[in-house]
Amino acid sequence: MKSLVEKYVIKSPTGQWLANIVLDDKDGDIYIQSDYGDYSYWWRSRGRDTTLKQFLLSCDDSYVMNKFGYGGKNDYFYADRTIKNIKKDILQQRREDRIDSDQARLLWNEINDIDYSTDTCNEMYVSLAEWAPDVLSHIYGDSSYEIPWSTGTHPQLIAFMDKVWPLFLEEISNE
Numbered sequence: 435m436k437s438l439v440e441k442y443v444i445k446s447p448t449g450q451w452l453a454n455i456v457l458d459d460k461d462g463d464i465y466i467q468s469d470y471g472d473y474s475y476w477w478r479s480r481g482r483d484t485t486l487k488q489f490l491l492s493c494d495d496s497y498v499m500n501k502f503g504y505g506g507k508n509d510y511f512y513a514d515r516t517i518k519n520i521k522k523d524i525l526q527q528r529r530e531d532r533i534d535s536d537q538a539r540l541l542w543n544e545i546n547d548i549d550y551s552t553d554t555c556n557e558m559y560v561s562l563a564e565w566a567p568d569v570l571s572h573i574y575g576d577s578s579y580e581i582p583w584s585t586g587t588h589p590q591l592i593a594f595m596d597k598v599w600p601l602f603l604e605e606i607s608n609e
Contacts (some may be wrong), residue, residue, distance in 0.1 A: 444602050446597075453470075516582065565604060
């Protein structure tokens with residue numbers, strides 16, 4: 435079965451290609467290939483006699499971000515922010531005299547030895563267990579649930595919603 439679709443080529447104000455966005459109004463599908471990631475979703479129930487374009491124009495950004503597959507929050511792991519949070523906890527433990535200055539220095543040095551290039555909380559936990567076992571035992575009692583993991587919206591999706599999505603919405607609103 436064939437379906438008629440519309441393809442939008444989104445370019446920056448200077449003419450640089452940013453994305454191809456394909457809409458299938460009949461099925462409610464959107465397919466995006468962009469410099470900021472590839473996304474897709476389908477909206478089957480968008481209201482009687484409401485076109486996909488009308489529906490997309492009525493959606494707020496957080497709703498769209500959620501539907502494009504990243505869940506909006508708590509899906510992207512920020513290793514650098516997690517390390518900063520752990521360092522704050524070491525300082526707090528020291529202020530509260532729960533660890534002495536020698537222990538604080540040891541823990542601080544262990545944290546500095548951790549590989550920041552990990553992609554997930556699980557990989558960071560393995561790095562902590564391997565390179566900073568004292569941090570786990572002294573600060574968090576060996577519990578990964580106590581570690582202040584830093585997660586949030588994926589940076590590519592944030593950039594897409596900031597740089598491409600408004601241009602696309604402008605394009606369809608002008609039709």
